[in-house]
Amino acid sequence: MEKFAIDNMNLYYGKFHALKNVNLHMEQNKITAFIGPSGCGKSTLLKSLNRMNDLVEGCKITGEIKLDGEDIYGNMDVNILRKRVGMVFQKANPFPMSVYDNIAFGPRTHGIKNKKELDRIVEESLRDAAIWDELKDRLKKSALGLSGGQQQRLCIARALAIKPEVLLMDEATSALDPISTGKIEELCLKLKDNYTIIMVTHNMQQALRISDNTAFFLLGEMVEYNSTDAIFSAPQDKRTEEYITGRFG
Amino acid sequence: MADKSIKTDMNDEKEIRAINKVSFKQRMISYKRKPLSLLMLIIVAAAAAISAAALIFIMVYVLIRGIPNLTPDLFALNYNSDNVSCMPSIINTVVLTLFTLIIAVPFGVGAAIYLAEYAKKGNRLVKIIRTMAETLAGIPSIVYGLFGMLFFVYALNWGYSLLAGAFTLAIMVLPTIMRTTEEALITVPDSYREGSYGLGAGKLRTIIRIILPSAMPGILAGVILAVGRIVGETAALIYTYGSATGYAANPLSSGRSLAVHMYVLTNEGLHTNQAWGTAVVLLVLVFGINTLSAFIAKKLGNKKG
Ligand SMILES: Nc1ncnc2c1ncn2[C@@H]1O[C@H](COP(=O)(O)OP(=O)(O)OP(=O)(O)O)[C@@H](O)[C@H]1O
């Protein structure tokens, strides 16, 4: 089943042509990885999928992006789109409030008021993000006092709390230690049954370990898109091969 | 060995001999190597000491002259020319401050939210409004007083009244509140906005639940500045609020604020001692209002999402 369909998509930041004619169809209940050197437009493409680029002044998009066959830049309510397509940002960005309120912010936004229900969602989300044991006694403490890695996992929990259909993860594990990274990767594999995951990673091993499909980007162009096994074992494009074997990037 | 290291972890602070503590001797050696940095230290320390001394001197002077004059008469319920009670002025000042803030804060904060969150960056209108606010913030208060007199007192025929005074002062403090609030909103990191929108929150919810609470200390600093100007204002009030000695019982009646009261007492020259007593009351009042605002802001800032 196809979840996201990107067709003939171009993106401009003012005059700068950041994404060039991208065509990419992503499958449901699969993990898709975006790889490529810094500045090639991975975050930009990810942010187009939940319309976070709307916040950037001077950002122009052409082409078509469909979620379950529905044009997300058409009549779809942008807040509902963002509830369906959750996001973990490249830099951890917890709100300046307690751990509990951070997690509960999303569910409260979408109308959940019942205290028991919220308690349950908070615990479940923190458990899923592999951080419940560390934080269960600090739920009322400010989230800004957490370590960088804890903040990142908190943000993952916060995104999970709204039960999105698609989870966009922008280098979500780049600030984590190997153990937490392992837990998040496990979580991704587990979530795959119910969610669709699209992740940006600079870690080739990670892409290889958990993703089903991989797209390789270079200077705003999507160079190659295939099953992860195929990309890593038999890349079709010379540039892909050079990148994954670590010769540039 | 392992046991021992765990034990050191548990040691209370006294037994730890930290190597990163800079001793006086080490500091002197480093200053010897860099005499300019010692000079800098002396200059800034002297500046701090002189500033503090000036403030403390004024405070102590006012307290010494004022406290002996804090007689029960000064707080009699009603003013007459014997007791020169400042009780009506205290109440008038508090009421005036409330009225002014009720008018100025919604407009000031609202305008700032528009400028910071809704208007496009680099918009011409925004720049014009900003320049205007800056200019207005620097105008002497007597100019506001004259405008208030001509417009509210005469043109609208409100007479010398609480309303005329409050509206005049509201216009006077509006630029201050607007500028500080806008500044506070701009310093809220964009990553908070992204986080909130990314969870499907709309603009309204993002502003109310995320941005305003984060900006609250800055907004409050603006309100405290405004309170200071309101409580300390005389020139703009004499021509709008008037100087009637009783309580301003309704919005259209005249009264005098503490500062005006002090000004009149000093001007008449008959009650200089009571004027000093009133000054102490004014100090305490400003301190009280600021503490209260800080408390309120903390309450508002802690609200959950
Ligand atoms: N808001 C913006 N305004 C203008 N240009 C931008 C903006 N955001 C990104 N760009 C530019 O678009 C290009 C792609 O940026 P993007 O953040 O998508 O890269 P990336 O692939 O995610 O890189 P990294 O791996 O370092 O995160 C870069 O050249 C960047 O400078």
Ligand SMILES: [Mg+2]
């Ligand atoms: Mg990026």
